[in-house]
Amino acid sequence: MTLRVGVIGTGMIGKDHIRRLTQVLNGVEITAVNDIDQSSAEDAAPMGATVFETAEQLIQSEQVEAVVICSWGGAHEEQLLACIKAGKPVFCEKPMVISAEAAIKVMNAEVAYGKRLVQVGFMRRFDADYRRLKKVIDEGSLGAPLMYHSVHRNGQVPEGLYTSDMPLNDTLVHDADISRWLLSDEISGVEVRVPRRSTQGGELRDPVIVLLHMDSGVIVDVEISVNISYGYDIRGEVSCERGIAALPNRPATIITDQHGIRQAIPEDWRERFIEAYDQEFREWISAAADGGAIGPSVWDGYVSTLTADAALRAVEKGTLETLDLIDKPALYQQH
Ligand code: NAD
């Protein structure tokens, strides 16, 4: 059976996902696309796909069984609610939404529907290196985790696309989600430290150091540098009671020549996480074909949004800001 998918948002990641859905993965066909920039949608549309004028028309269309949302974060709430209303499985890029109120609206709609339909684009959970790291922690041979060091370095951010808060309201969500998943823990509080500002970042508050306080007492430190020029560099190291487990640097091949001993640096997220995105969609296609979703849920999107909100308060006030989570609905207890 072939899953008929409509893609909303045909910018950088929308195009990359269209490439993997049409050229890499099986069991899926793109039958529809939409973008507020009609010419971008027309350029990106695979042969035979219909270009819809509005996202709502795409979601309602009988040509579309499941939806992939790659529009800007502020547009996700309305599009997610329309997908849930139509009872269609939907993959939504991060950030799921941009306010706690919006996250609760989406959660209430999915809970009322009675079944998971939404998968949030936290692709690190599908990355083979992160999965191996989690297996080591879960096996317990190193003892309990005590600290996690997460480094999130991005080469550059497109000028003018984001506000100065971007490292905290857009980038941090990945580190927040992977920390919760890796450590099987929940975030209870957030602190932010702001060092000397990089001249590479214009108006952006960049870099920042975020401390995530976990329920268990583990502290996660996150370095976010979104304009570090040299490339895309993601690191992670868990310090446990009897040892340390770390992600390898990627790509893993080590070159030795007259210039020294070195590893290449990925240019951006598309290169570093290429296999993780493929796996994320492989698992999504299978779950969506069954009418559901797998992996990162609306609950996970909600907690990451609350973490971003707490980080924004923490940076303004210079305090430790706590997360005030609602009770977790039964729908998300297993996930
Ligand atoms: P982009 O600006 O390149 O593309 C976004 C596209 O969405 C644009 O073409 C824009 O015209 C379109 N759009 C905006 N609002 C719309 C609406 N209401 N309806 C239809 N189309 C709309 O941005 P991008 O880098 O492709 O990012 C898109 C989303 O993906 C963001 O939420 C971003 O945070 C996320 N993202 C995730 C990852 C990841 O690693 N998971 C990587 C990059 C981007």
Ligand code: ISE
């Ligand atoms: C981008 O939006 C992403 O989501 C990438 O995964 C992240 O690493 C990058 O910093 C963001 O700009």
